[in-house]
Amino acid sequence: MIQGRKYYDALIVGAGFSGIHQLYHLRKIGLSAKILEAGDDLGGTWYWNTYPGARVDSELPIYQFSDPELWKDFTWSEKFPGWEELQTYFQYVDKKLEIKKDVFFKSRVVSAVWDDSIDNWTVTTEDGRVFHSQFLLLCTGIGPSIIFPTSRALKLSRAKSITLRGSLGLTTLREESRHHWNWCDGRSSHPNYRSAPKSNFFWLCPRLDPKPSLSATPEERELFYEDKWEKGGFHPWLGAYVDIFFDQKANDEVYAFWRKKTLERICHHPPELQEKLAPVKPPHPFGTKRPSLEQRYFEVYSQPNVELVDVNENPIKEITPYGILTADEVEHAFDVLILATGFDMVTGGITNIEIRLASATYPNMFWIYGPQSPSSFSNAPSSVELTSEWIIDFIKYMKEKHISSAVPTEPAQHAYSEMVDQLGAKGLWFKAKSWYLGFNIEGKKVQMLQFPGGIPAYEKLINASAGKNYEGFDLKRYDH
Numbered sequence: 109m110i111q112g113r114k115y116y117d118a119l120i121v122g123a124g125f126s127g128i129h130q131l132y133h134l135r136k137i138g139l140s141a142k143i144l145e146a147g148d149d150l151g152g153t154w155y156w157n158t159y160p161g162a163r164v165d166s167e168l169p170i171y172q173f174s175d176p177e178l179w180k181d182f183t184w185s186e187k188f189p190g191w192e193e194l195q196t197y198f199q200y201v202d203k204k205l206e207i208k209k210d211v212f213f214k215s216r217v218v219s220a221v222w223d224d225s226i227d228n229w230t231v232t233t234e235d236g237r238v239f240h241s242q243f244l245l246l247c248t249g250i251g252p253s254i255i256f257p258t259s260r261a262l263k264l265s266r267a268k269s270i271t272l273r274g275s276l277g278l279t280t281l282r283e284e285s286r287h288h289w290n291w292c293d294g295r296s297s298h299p300n301y302r303s304a305p306k307s308n309f310f311w312l313c314p315r316l317d318p319k320p321s322l323s324a325t326p327e328e329r330e331l332f333y334e335d336k337w338e339k340g341g342f343h344p345w346l347g348a349y350v351d352i353f354f355d356q357k358a359n360d361e362v363y364a365f366w367r368k369k370t371l372e373r374i375c376h377h378p379p380e381l382q383e384k385l386a387p388v389k390p391p392h393p394f395g396t397k398r399p400s401l402e403q404r405y406f407e408v409y410s411q412p413n414v415e416l417v418d419v420n421e422n423p424i425k426e427i428t429p430y431g432i433l434t435a436d437e438v439e440h441a442f443d444v445l446i447l448a449t450g451f452d453m454v455t456g457g458i459t460n461i462e463i464r465l466a467s468a469t470y471p472n473m474f475w476i477y478g479p480q481s482p483s484s485f486s487n488a489p490s491s492v493e494l495t496s497e498w499i500i501d502f503i504k505y506m507k508e509k510h511i512s513s514a515v516p517t518e519p520a521q522h523a524y525s526e527m528v529d530q531l532g533a534k535g536l537w538f539k540a541k542s543w544y545l546g547f548n549i550e551g552k553k554v555q556m557l558q559f560p561g562g563i564p565a566y567e568k569l570i571n572a573s574a575g576k577n578y579e580g581f582d583l584k585r586y587d588h
């Protein structure tokens with residue numbers, strides 16, 4: 109060890125749910141760890157996303173840590189809380205766990221270099237600070253890398269622009285009616301996920317019904333969909349029959365139900381507008397892109413200051429000082445331009461860091477809520493905790509067995525990646541150009557970026573490896 113250098117057992121990048129969980133549990137097993145965070149407070153997604161209407165779409169109480177210490181005396185005021193309440197929650201978590209004393213804020217990590225001779229990472233921040241650790245834990249989230257349109261000149265001398273860090277431009281529209289969601293009982297609690305039945309595919313509050321939808325009678329199906337619609341939130345999507353994700357006929361039926369409900373709301377719009385908003389032929393199978401939990405989105409089109417311009421038919425040619433010029437040479441003038449252009453989802457946080465190694469593998473590096481994990485196909489805090497606990501157990505095992513580095517074998521990596529591709533191909537996801545597959549980034553490889561087999565299957569896989577002394581990893585022992 110070189111004199112004067114600061115070594116840690118682990119360096120964690122990111123101070124959202126994942127990073128906080130890792131830090132707290134590493135401390136519990138007696139290891140030294142620090143978080144490096146680009147922002148200047150805790151919260152991750154909820155530190156950055158503060159645009160009007162940014163709010164949770166998993167239902168409370170599931171969108172929080174499951175440790176009773178972290179929910180028993182915190183009272184949520186809404187079922188789908190906004191960013192303000194999430195920020196308050198993270199301050200509460202800090203009060204309980206004293207997380208901030210081990211965080212370096214305003215510390216954007218730009219590179220990580222692995223040294224095979226000492227089995228250590230050297231991590232450098234944007235402002236040139238250097239840190240060293242045995243383990244590198246990337247808790248960078250799925251959306252820290254925002255997409256700013258690079259196409260034709262953004263000459264914004266007159267027009268004002270707002271970049272929404274959230275992909276949810278629609279949420280700005282739903283803000284006004286948020287109290288509709290108010291939850292009468294805001295006392296905290298936390299369901300026990302570990303005992304949840306297997307049908308709880310996404311580990312979200314609603315549960316997919318494993319029965320094939322077409323085995324029910326049309327009347328039963330209608331009642332089933334009505335019930336889900338009444339419940340709202342994710343219920344009509346992730347509480348539906350599981351085969352809507354795999355069977356086109358089942359999917360057509362749920363789309364037809366959605367369309368019927370939506371047309372009831374927009375029956376006063378002109379027929380062409382109705383067809384644009386709720387077309388007879390769906391642009392992609394229902395639910396293969398994340399449905400937005402809006403409440404007034406479709407009604408907004410009846411406002412005199414709102415006009416829908418379909419850029420599929422009439423693409424954007426240029427952004428001008430006054431607004432947007434479309435291909436038909438019409439300049440649409442407005443006061444504010446909102447760039448709800450999304451993120452380099454799932455992989456962007458990791459590829460932003462220059463990671464250098466001697467081989468194509470990644471020793472002692474783990475990520476949570478990242479590529480090919482259940483990430484956005486699950487409720488974040490629940491799947492974060494599952495993965496984080498598994499990593500902590502692995503690190504503990506390595507320390508106890510005097511193992512200095514662990515790296516996934518190439519055959520294990522390929523087998524896992526192939527399995528994810530095959531699971532993805534079984535469903536209808538590839539019929540949609542979604543960020544789930546990387547379609548929103550020009551030139552990005554199109555592949556299933558999440559594990560689509562459901563949380564219980566994922567848990568079984570990772571536990572099977574652990575149960576066989578971490579099968580699929582090459583483990584290197586210390587020489588002495």
Ligand SMILES: Cc1cc2nc3c(=O)[nH]c(=O)nc-3n(C[C@H](O)[C@H](O)[C@H](O)COP(=O)(O)OP(=O)(O)OC[C@H]3O[C@@H](n4cnc5c(N)ncnc54)[C@H](O)[C@@H]3O)c2cc1C
Nearest residue numbers: 122124125126146152153164165166216217248249487488
């Ligand atoms: C508006 C919005 C609503 C959402 N609602 C839900 C929901 O209802 N349910 C759900 O399950 N998920 C939701 N999500 C997804 C959300 O990302 C996760 O719920 C959760 O925040 C993931 O936590 P995390 O700690 O893994 O990552 P994040 O919360 O994204 O935190 C990652 C942190 O890493 C930091 N970081 C990244 N790169 C670097 C770097 N190079 N150096 C230093 N720091 C870095 C970032 O600054 C950030 O603070 C929502 C996302 C958005 C944007």
